[in-house]
Amino acid sequence: MKSEPQEFSIHDLQRKGKALWDGVRNYQARNMLRDEMRVGDRALFYHSNAGGETGVVGEMTIANAAYPDPTQFQIHHKYFDPKSSPENPRWVAVDVAFEKAFPRLIPLSLLKQKKRLAGMPLLKRGNRLSIMKLTKTEYDYITTLANSV
DNA sequence: GCCAACGTTGGC
């Protein structure tokens, strides 16, 4: 799950313990939040658009299944969507819980070097989704990298 | 700041 660290970082999540993962405004990503995420699922936290600090930074778990993203109804919020309504909400959010911050960032450049990660949507050309599935094998391998880099 | 690659909007 991607977030720009200047917006919301792993350290923000660490401080809060639990947080609303809001602002997803892409249908494909929304469908994954809504249809595929269950309480207890594990997720990697990815810092996007972070200059030299772009990459995977930690782990979290899904603490609450998808429900309507409250920010879509807040007129002055940057995630406000005038086309959405409480009766017919368009966007959903989940709650995430902090698990761990890696001792150091796993840079995107390193992920790209690993042949066994080549199938990850994150590394596919042109992919801009902020929510992506990964296999258990990929997940475990990345957490291994976190401990060995 | 640049720009490729998308996604969305809206005229027709």
Place this chain on the structure above:
DNA sequence: GCCAACGTTGGC
């Protein structure tokens, strides 16, 4: 439904 224009994402 087509498609041009525009907006966004996100790596570099």
